[in-house]
Amino acid sequence: MNPSEWFSEISEQLWPNQCFSLKVKRVLHEERSKFQDIKLLDTYSHGIVLVLDGIIQCTERDEFAYQEMISFLPLCCHPNPKKVLIVGGGDGGVAREVVKHPLVEEVHQVEIDDRVVELSKKYLPFMACGFDSPKLKLTIGDGFEYMKQREGEFDVIITDSSDPIGPAESLFQESYFALAKKALRPNGIICSQGGTFWIDMDHIKSTLDHCRKHFPVVGYGVASVPSYPTGQIGFFIASSNENTKLNEPAKTFTDEEIDEMKLRYYTTDIHKAAFTLPRYAAKKLY
């Protein structure tokens, strides 16, 4: 393997001694922003790939699975998600999905790194198209600080962040979930990127414990996303409404409606199945 031709996703901190590699056709862009290293790669097998601090954030080939699930799982747990906040999500993919939901009227997004937004507009137009919606208002700033100034505003808050080292670290701490709770309307719902039970079990457990201090209903759902480590990613979901059943969506869609929204991964049945965990993970987390 010639390292000049391959990108290898090595992290001694997050997944030591294993790695996923993609053969690179062309490096489209590389820079160090105020917050992180940003790389855009054109790859043979996965199309355009966004890499932050050496970690794959999304690939053209499978990003839809992640974006649809982190958006529609919380949206469909809510009976009427009119006003939504997206924290992070600078590539635009989550915004693209959230604005599809027919009950969503207003989407506010706060992303810390304007360079990710600018570069996504240039190199990832299939995701950055999310920024074009008239429902969306984008703010460049710190999501943590943004939420401090909000109270009782949002039906759903989605945190689409990188892994909990580097700029996203604060988005997994207990104080973050306390702030999110305060920024929600009554019966509001939050959803955050949640690692994988194959590697991050302790992180998942402690984050769920943080959530439980502020929300009566807390769960962990999963999706298959091949370009993430272990091929899977999970989502922390919590509801302020004690009657919410996470695996029984309040809003269901027919297959025809799913196709009209151009969803390729999410369906009502996928939603119901997403919260079923293997025995060893369920025993550890619940």
Place this chain on the structure above:
Amino acid sequence: MNPSEWFSEISEQLWPNQCFSLKVKRVLHEERSKFQDIKLLDTYSHGIVLVLDGIIQCTERDEFAYQEMISFLPLCCHPNPKKVLIVGGGDGGVAREVVKHPLVEEVHQVEIDDRVVELSKKYLPFMACGFDSPKLKLTIGDGFEYMKQREGEFDVIITDSSDPIGPAESLFQESYFALAKKALRPNGIICSQGGTFWIDMDHIKSTLDHCRKHFPVVGYGVASVPSYPTGQIGFFIASSNENTKLNEPAKTFTDEEIDEMKLRYYTTDIHKAAFTLPRYAAKKLY
């Protein structure tokens, strides 16, 4: 990346331009058997790993997910799986799981490569322990030829093979499913390793079509197995009984029973969820 320290699972035929790599502590064994290249590696992150013709077959860390699912999905679709045939499975992992099922009385296994069995006994005792069960009779030979001589014998046939190139190629052809149908008792069920819908959609579709010519009920279930390409593997399951509902197991287990059998992945709820496919895959396959 120093190639002498890492094992990289490269296949230009099966998953070009992407690969998964494991850092190797020690190469335990390497040989060329009559059928294939066999490698046993001790790795830092995944324990002992069996590699055939350059492809990871199982790792100590996550093999349970695969073995439990390829065994319990078909077994639990059958109300009374007394007599079971395993084709392949030379590491012993599937045998280990199948003999746990309380209704299984007799397990016949036919593996083509005795060297895989011998090396598993030496290096993979946590799987090869499956061969110790008094319920099991192991034959070294060709599964295809073995089945030609059987008629109406088995309640369940499980094909635990490598990928459909090399020695396992014939196990995915239509004639194989015709033979399996004939070797089954009435209302019998078959299950085969089935690739992943993220890479092998055409192979999955054609194999399902082969199955449909011989079985009235045919489906595709999935499991999360991080050390397989895309982190997921699927299973072809087909029943001779037109009333079988694959996602409603005929035999259910309580969590206590699951724990007694030392299952770490499979549960009755996991079984029900396994057949729910993302919209794009469901549209293509059904």
